[in-house]
Amino acid sequence: MAESDRPGKQGRQRPKDGNVIYANFGNRTRVTGSDDAPRAPRRTRPAFVPGAARLLDAVTRLTDQGRVTRGRQYAAAGHVVGLEVANGRVHGQVAGSQNEPFNVAIQLPYRSTDDIAKVTDRLARTTNGLRRARSGDVADELLDILLAEDPSDIRFSCDCPDSAVVCKHAVAVVEKLAAKMDADSALLFQLRGLDLGRLEQAVSEQAKIVSRESEDDTELFWSGHPLPDLPDPKVAPALDDSDLDLLHKAMRAVSYTSIDQLRAVSDIEDIYDHLTR
Structure with a gap:
């Protein structure tokens, strides 16, 4: 009897494909394609307060993704070694490959005294306006005044060799500025030379004027303005604190x-x- 006609062990023949015997390598298994492989979840950036988000959106629109990515990496690695906020502008220093750090300047569009006065008036006419501003919740129309309505109105400059409108060093400075603004909402108003303490006094005075105007307005007299939120005092057992x-x-x-x-x-x-x- 030919060897190929002899039954194998236990009466079974080993599967073959051409001259390959699968017993040598194991049975065929389905290989999961790249489309079926589980994908790692995409990392999303944490949400920023509206002012910080608008600054980040400005640099994203004015440069390419490569510079944005490298700028974020610079900021995360601590390359921003200096940050100074002045009235209408920001100065930053970013350590790069040179011995001396590169100097970055961000210039906001000009705002007149009347423009800045609109901020006070808008906050006075908005229910819980100042309280919301302290938490970073600022309306778009106020951001148009405090920052810029169009991203192209913000000018970026850096003394690095890159001739792009927004280089990676400018992106790094904006990233650092946005993080600080997200932690301290007063920084947004400091960009226009406004102090929240003094702004609160101005809003209080403006609110009195608005109140007198409403007394002369028949519709406001009957409907009134929305009431502010009730205070949220700390609740604690009196005996524990006594x-x-x-x-x-x-x-x-x-x-x-x-x-x-x-x-x-x-x-x-x-x-x-x-x-x-």
Whole structure:
């Protein structure tokens, strides 16, 4: 009998394809294609406050993705070694391949005194306007004044050899500025020489003027403006924040013995728990 006609072990023949015997390599298995392979989730950037987001959007529109990526890497690696905010402009220093850092300047479009006064008036006429501004929630129409309505109105310059409108060093400075603005909303107003403390006083005075105007407006007299949010005070047990030594001292004046004093304090604690339950 020919060897090819002999049955294999246990009466089975090994599968073959041409001259390849799969027993040598194992059975065929399906290889998962690249389209079927699980993909790592895309990393999304954290949301920034509107002012910071507008600055980041400006540099993204005015340069290419390569410079944006390298600028972000520079900022993340700590290459921005200096950042100064002045009225209408920003100066930054970025350490690069040279011995001395490169100097970056960001110039915002000019704003007149009347333009800046519109910020105060708008905040005074908006319910919780200043409170929202302190948290970084600034309306687009105010960002048009404080920053720029069109990204091309912001001028970027750097003394590096790159001749692009926005180089990677400018991107790094904006990244650093946006991070600071996201942490401290007052920085947005400092870009226009505004101090939030003084701005609050100006808004208060402007609100009085707005109130007098509403008295002469029949429609506003009946409908009024939206009411501000109610205050959100800190809630904490009074006994926990109180000085128990003072409470015991007060109880001594009406207690004959230390036992009476302890009982009186205990009764007060029980009454407080019952009233605040």
